[in-house]
Amino acid sequence: MMLLLCCHFCGAGFQPALFFCAAMLYNVPMCTTDKTRGVFAATVLENRPLCDEHYLIRLQTPGFPATEAGQFVQLQCRPNAIPDAIRVVDWTDDAPPKLTGGEIADGEPLLRRPLSLAGRDGDILDIIYRVVGRGTGWLQRAAAGTELTILGPLGAPFPIPDTISQAILVGGGVGIPPMLYLAKALNAAGVQTTAICGARTAGLMPLATDDSGQSVEFSARGAHSILCTDDGTLGRGGLVTEPLAELLAAADDPAAVAVYSCGPEIMMKYVGLATTDAGAQCFLSLERSMACGMGTCQGCIVKIKDDSERGWNYKLCCSDGPVFPAESILWE
Amino acid sequence: MPDLSVNIAGIELANPLMTASGTCGYANEYADFVDLRTLGAFVTKSISVAPREGNPYPRVVETRSGMLNAIGLANVGLERFLDEKIPLLEELNLPVFVNIAGTNIDDYVQVTEALANVDVVKALELNISCPNVKAGGIQFGTDPASATEITRAVKAACGKNKLIVKLSPNVTDITAIAAAAVEGGADALSLINTLTAMVVDVETRKPVLANRTGGLSGPAIKPVAVHMVHRVYTQVAKPAGIPIIGMGGIQTGRDALEFLLAGATGLAIGTALFVDPACIVEIRDTINEYLTRHGCTSINEIIGALE
Ligand SMILES: Cc1cc2nc3c(=O)[nH]c(=O)nc-3n(C[C@H](O)[C@H](O)[C@H](O)COP(=O)(O)OP(=O)(O)OC[C@H]3O[C@@H](n4cnc5c(N)ncnc54)[C@H](O)[C@@H]3O)c2cc1C
Ligand SMILES: Cc1cc2nc3c(=O)[nH]c(=O)nc-3n(C[C@H](O)[C@H](O)[C@H](O)COP(=O)(O)O)c2cc1C
Numbered sequence: 001m002m003l004l005l006c007c008h009f010c011g012a013g014f015q016p017a018l019f020f021c022a023a024m025l026y027n028v029p030m031c032t033t034d035k036t037r038g039v040f041a042a043t044v045l046e047n048r049p050l051c052d053e054h055y056l057i058r059l060q061t062p063g064f065p066a067t068e069a070g071q072f073v074q075l076q077c078r079p080n081a082i083p084d085a086i087r088v089v090d091w092t093d094d095a096p097p098k099l100t101g102g103e104i105a106d107g108e109p110l111l112r113r114p115l116s117l118a119g120r121d122g123d124i125l126d127i128i129y130r131v132v133g134r135g136t137g138w139l140q141r142a143a144a145g146t147e148l149t150i151l152g153p154l155g156a157p158f159p160i161p162d163t164i165s166q167a168i169l170v171g172g173g174v175g176i177p178p179m180l181y182l183a184k185a186l187n188a189a190g191v192q193t194t195a196i197c198g199a200r201t202a203g204l205m206p207l208a209t210d211d212s213g214q215s216v217e218f219s220a221r222g223a224h225s226i227l228c229t230d231d232g233t234l235g236r237g238g239l240v241t242e243p244l245a246e247l248l249a250a251a252d253d254p255a256a257v258a259v260y261s262c263g264p265e266i267m268m269k270y271v272g273l274a275t276t277d278a279g280a281q282c283f284l285s286l287e288r289s290m291a292c293g294m295g296t297c298q299g300c301i302v303k304i305k306d307d308s309e310r311g312w313n314y315k316l317c318c319s320d321g322p323v324f325p326a327e328s329i330l331w332e
Numbered sequence: 333m334p335d336l337s338v339n340i341a342g343i344e345l346a347n348p349l350m351t352a353s354g355t356c357g358y359a360n361e362y363a364d365f366v367d368l369r370t371l372g373a374f375v376t377k378s379i380s381v382a383p384r385e386g387n388p389y390p391r392v393v394e395t396r397s398g399m400l401n402a403i404g405l406a407n408v409g410l411e412r413f414l415d416e417k418i419p420l421l422e423e424l425n426l427p428v429f430v431n432i433a434g435t436n437i438d439d440y441v442q443v444t445e446a447l448a449n450v451d452v453v454k455a456l457e458l459n460i461s462c463p464n465v466k467a468g469g470i471q472f473g474t475d476p477a478s479a480t481e482i483t484r485a486v487k488a489a490c491g492k493n494k495l496i497v498k499l500s501p502n503v504t505d506i507t508a509i510a511a512a513a514v515e516g517g518a519d520a521l522s523l524i525n526t527l528t529a530m531v532v533d534v535e536t537r538k539p540v541l542a543n544r545t546g547g548l549s550g551p552a553i554k555p556v557a558v559h560m561v562h563r564v565y566t567q568v569a570k571p572a573g574i575p576i577i578g579m580g581g582i583q584t585g586r587d588a589l590e591f592l593l594a595g596a597t598g599l600a601i602g603t604a605l606f607v608d609p610a611c612i613v614e615i616r617d618t619i620n621e622y623l624t625r626h627g628c629t630s631i632n633e634i635i636g637a638l639e
């Protein structure tokens with residue numbers, strides 16, 4: 001006797017034998033939905049180092065909804081679970097199958113990891129991640145062909161006001177990836193863009209440079225770039241705030257300039273102060289430890305100024321942000 | 333198709349699945365991610381009389397097979413809940429259970445009275461088990477006499493609504509609190525809330541959470557929860573004829589079946605929703621498949637069927 005347990009999303013019939021394809025559970029083309037967000041099956045196309053500790057992973061994600069720069073996804077950083085309900089079990093009338101225990105669907109680490117989109121080409125999503133722990137450590141070993149799931153798209157994108165003619169992007173470390181996606185959008189919007197990218201040292205700069213010291217990636221997106229390292233091993237020595245101050249000082253009409261930044265909080269704080277002092281607009285992308293990413297657990301709070309008596313209130317980084325206007329953030 | 337419907341204190345549910353309080357907001361947050369009508373009932377985040385902003389950051393940290401949270405019952409408060417959230421809950425077309433929290437009996441009674449005439453609300457879940465706020469009801473959940481007292485006071489104000497009492501696992505003998513709640517008039521019991529826990533950052537020599545401690549949830553607590561459900565079922569709930577809503581680490585259909593066999597009539601899913609909101613579909617389908625394979629026509633045949 002055989003039991004065919006069917007995929008509840010597509011209701012497709014299956015071939016016999018143990019069936020281990022979690023992709024069937026999610027939004028693959030055969031069961032296209034018009035969902036605006038959700039959990040989607042993805043296949044690793046490519047996963048390669050860009051520099052020390054930083055990797056680019058390209059994920060084929062059929063049916064993934066429209067995305068914008070600044071948005072992020074919650075990526076599963078462990079092998080696909082085998083959902084109980086899509087297994088096909090063989091048994092005879094007198095010997096019913098023994099269920100083999102819930103552990104087949106468990107996995108570590110439990111929670112998904114929030115990662116920004118670094119770019120997108122059709123249904124291929126690009127993510128650049130730095131290996132820092134359990135989840136990203138597993139991700140680093142995910143070979144081409146690995147199947148996983150992505151929850152998203154999440155968060156509010158970087159706004160591109162029609163009033164701007166110039167943009168300055170300031171990325172520090174793993175804050176650089178979302179800037180690549182943003183540079184593409186700004187280029188399409190006809191905004192003249194300069195990207196200032198900082199890293200501690202040359203080995204931690206996830207960008208390739210050409211003969212003139214320009215980032216190949218930003219040049220390909222129509223943006224000029226200034227690379228900085230704290231120890232001077234690549235590009236300018238020193239902090240990203242120095243070239244930022246120079247660019248802001250040189251701007252004819254600061255009101256037509258927007259500065260976008262993502263990176264270490266202390267860096268963003270100074271980027272925000274310098275920019276608002278100069279009279280330009282500033283949008284910062286914040287990071288918080290997250291459980292859900294969907295605005296339900298209330299874990300990812302940010303202090304945002306408001307007109308209440310005390311002058312601030314908690315907002316959620318995952319769903320109200322992660323992008324906030326710099327002047328709205330109450331720094332600790 | 334086996335019959336998945338269950339009856340919780342007179343409330344008919346299409347299936348035993350519900351959300352665990354605090355892991356699903358007020359429904360609209362999840363609307364894009366899964367069809368919530370897959371559920372038998374919807375349980376809201378805790379509501380208190382006054383809005384609460386909750387604890388400082390960091391509030392969550394992951395552990396092996398689980399997570400700690402110290403949200404601190406952050407919620408919009410009763411007034412905004414009634415104005416803004418009830419209309420959203422009405423659209424769900426599901427029985428809604430509202431989880432209520434407070435610092436003293438008057439607080440609980442005030443929320444209870446305000447919900448007594450709201451149609452879509454079918455039951456209240458009395459949270460006397462939050463480990464994350466100093467005066468968040470846990471004092472009622474760890475002392476049998478106080479548990480009886482608050483249950484009785486809230487029950488008297490419930491009106492048409494049924495009363496579920498949510499138990500803390502952070503006690504020496506959970507059956508004593510369960511019995512106390514039943515004595516106070518509870519129509520159902522739900523368990524378990526999170527286990528008080530701590531994660532230390534060894535470099536800073538400080539706890540990771542700003543609140544220092546948090547509540548452990550997720551797969552890590554499932555065996556503890558299954559055991560507690562079974563003890564409360566055999567020693568209190570079954571003799572009293574009262575249903576249990578079991579929760580704690582349910583992530584797969586197999587997990588859900590363990591709780592049903594141990595004696596749970598309802599099943600709440602919490603942390604697993606963060607990982608995959610659509611897991612409720614898989615859980616429901618696996619229960620169906622299991623019942624079919626075991627020749628059961630109704631889910632009631634396996635509730636408490638542990639040998
Ligand atoms: C909205 C958002 C977008 C992000 N985008 C990117 C991105 O594009 N590329 C990228 O490499 N990273 C990004 N991050 C950070 C990334 O989520 C964390 O590095 C990742 O979760 C670490 O997982 P892990 O299991 O490898 O590390 P864990 O084992 O969980 O932790 C290892 C170490 O990393 C620290 N850590 C864990 N989570 C975070 C976090 N959220 N922020 C800072 N430190 C953390 C821990 O304190 C610990 O010291 C983003 C975070 C957010 C909130
Ligand atoms: C982030 C988070 C917030 C929670 N908030 C509440 C709450 O407000 N009220 C409550 O009674 N329980 C709350 N809980 C406890 C859950 O309802 C549930 O009892 C517990 O998490 C165990 O189930 P799980 O392992 O499936 O998550 C919360 C749990 C989590 C993880």
Ligand code: FES
Binds near residue numbers: 290291294298299300
């Ligand atoms: S991560 Fe859960 S609310 Fe933001």
